[in-house]
Amino acid sequence: MKIAEKKALKRESIIQAALQLFATNGFHRTTIPDIAIKLQMSVGNLYNYFSSKDILAQEIIRYTSEVLGEKIREVNDTDASAQEKIKQIVTVYFTMAKEKPEMIEYFLRVYLSNREVFSDGCEGMVCVSGFITEIMVFFDENVSSGELRNQDFFSAFGLFMGYLGGMVFLKGEEVLPKEIEYYIEDISRNIYNALKA
């Protein structure tokens, strides 16, 4: 394995470990030494990868946004109907919430709650553009095909993502009486009904 590849893998493992710690213990209560210990690496070496905790936090949001964006892109690239694609996107989102809860938790509990950490370098949609771009592509293509109603971007985006975020939040609070997959069908239909042409 080349050195560059090795480094990339190491970098990703730092992100994964930090993601878990931030999501479970909170951003402020997690320190760089905590992360180093979990990875069995030296603090000094970790700093070679990320020069500060804030930068690490920003990289994580970029990383999760790209992972999620990549999955939605796969949905966008299929020939499915808008209704079917909505269901697939909901499934992607809920599956991730279930299998990698730390990612969504991180987004909701760290990224949205500690805006000061992200104010310099992650303004607005800069660090989540991997994900936002795919949602834009989804909207654009399906309005263009006549399946979704043309409207303001944020009124559609808020309805779609606010809904999903809210459900994952309720899951995290353990107030959902059923497994999250149970809701995919209904939620997808609700979103489709709200957005369809």
Add this chain to the structure above:
Amino acid sequence: MKSLKIKQLIEKIEGEAELDFTFHEGKIEDVKINFGFYRGIEEILQGKDARDALVITPRVCGICNHAHLLSAVRAIENGYENAGHKIELTSKAKDIREFTLACELIQNHIKWLYMTILPQLESYLDSKSEENYAIKATYLSSTITKALAIFAGQWPHSSYAVPGGVTCDPTHLDVMQAQSLVDESIKFFEQVVTELPLDEYLNIEFCADLHHVGGDFGKLLHLIGSSGMSEIGRSHDRFIVFGDCMLSPSGKSIVTKIANVDSKYVKESAQKGTVAKAVMYKERLYEVGPLARGMVGKRTIVKNLHKRYKDSLLTRVFARVHEVATLLDHAKTLLKNLNLEESSCTLDPHMLLQDFEGTGIVEAARGSLIHKTTVKDGLIVNYEIITPTQWNLSHGNDDEQGIAVEAMKGSKNIEEATFIFRTFDVCSVCTTQ
């Protein structure tokens, strides 16, 4: 004696026309004016967005496209007002629109003077000079349209007038450049067209003083006078102006008696044998254009010429060239007083009315230009364009012959008649929109 019919193809007007002359006892008794191809702009507009008329209608005519734009925007603004939404243009927007329209008129009249009237008269009188008149025409017309383009982006075919104002937001530098171009045009007018300072020229009130006019205009007047053409080309001596403007208020003039007009009495009708529609005001024919504006606007020198020569070829030709002087002077004043602090466009861009009917009137180079738009659900369901040439060239009705036909009637030869025809500054493309 039997009537004799002769067909003549006229070129070097805006497009071409075919005139069918009927001679009786050696004199022209009737003329049928036929234009080429009906292009259907009014039909093309149906089903389009109301504002698309601002882009499509200038394409009616390559030489008076700007007048079409302004009629189109006024039709929409009038429609908004009829629907209860008052549109208040700033004086800046009004002045810029007036300035650019003045530039287009100057461009038109100068091209007509140098590319139509002078060369045609010389060739008719067999006194062809070696002059390249076209270079004079294009020099002045390109200078003044450049001033227009500073505000409108380009000429021909700008769409810079939008409901509520204009799209440009000029700086003082822009205005100064336009001023230089107007000054340059005035200099040309003074040195080449009249050989008189502009204010001196504009102070001329009496026919007797016209001999002071030198330059190419002086030459033209002299050629007309010395060849005994001053009295020919008379028509019905009835004039009409619909567009209240810098040159004239709206009104009609019948044998110097001025009265108010209302565009609702304008009626269009199909004519046999031509794709051009006829147009009348309360069932009567009227002449439109510079002579009409000179009469209704009571311009002293035009009135005095009219007193002596009536609505003859001389008065008609004079009135058109004279407008260049008036317009240059006015254009200069407009720029001087332009208030750049005001807004260019006062209508909220989200304020789009869906249902309205409006009429827009502009005094174009050749006379009153009327656009009527009917909009439902944001789309044009009906669009009507009445062009100046339709007024002047309609064939007439059972009672009387059309304006230009009447002017040609009685002429003994085709060359003279076609010259009279050209004094109306004929535009075939406008007539066959």
Add this chain to the structure above:
Amino acid sequence: MEKPHLLWLQSITCNGNTHSFLNHPDLFSILSHYNIVHHPALDGSHSFDDVLKDDVPCDVLILEGSFIEKGFLKGGVEVSFILEKYAKKAKYIITAGTCATFGGVFKQKDPSNISGFCFDLEEKSIRYDAYASKLISLPGCPVHPKWLSYVLLMLANGKQIPIDNLHRPTELFGYTVHNGCTRNEYFEWKIDADNYGLKEGCLFYAQGCQGPYTRGSCNKILWNDISSKTRAGTPCFGCTEASFPQTSLFQTKTNMGIPAKMPLGIPKRAYLSLTGVTKSFKIKRFSTRLLEYDK
């Protein structure tokens, strides 16, 4: 060597190309390279009657106006017959304007019968094969005077004119109207104009500007040597394109706020990634009036 013979013929037109060309500041020096056989406004060696009835010389033919096979007569002769007669004879054919090139605005009156001379929109017409070897397309409503002079001078000097697949000179149409637009900074940062009549803001996002995907050098070679539509705050209406004129010209077609048509050659994903980023910044200079910022 004898100068080439130039013949300018009109079909279904508004004369806009004729008048546009008359604005050229060097008009007569350009024309001095040619013998003008006939022109709609300028003096030529032959009258229009000669053009109709005789067989006048023609090396370079300029066509203005949309084409129709039947039903448009001048002096009793089908215009299509006259055009084809001289097209066969000419060494070069220049279609001046969008009408002569693609069909233009007048095509919309009778779309199945009216077209450009060698193209019907972007499709090759039945005449294409016969004239392709000598065809130069100069779309634009109207044609820009400098574009036409470029072609006339290149031909007069015996130079090859590089052309694209629709026979447009690449030196003129390799650019988009967006290129050189003075509002570019606002485009880069996705700042739309709040209204018409402002120096500030890009017209691509709301006002309907087609500059980023319209071919033409309007903002490089200025109109009337001084300005352009976008410089005067007017959106580009795509008048050089075969699709001109489209509908709702003063409104950008958007899908949930995203422009439906992308800048020429830009993948939507690439455009949207940039949009998400640039839209995230609130830059004071772009929300301040240009002449106020440094005060």
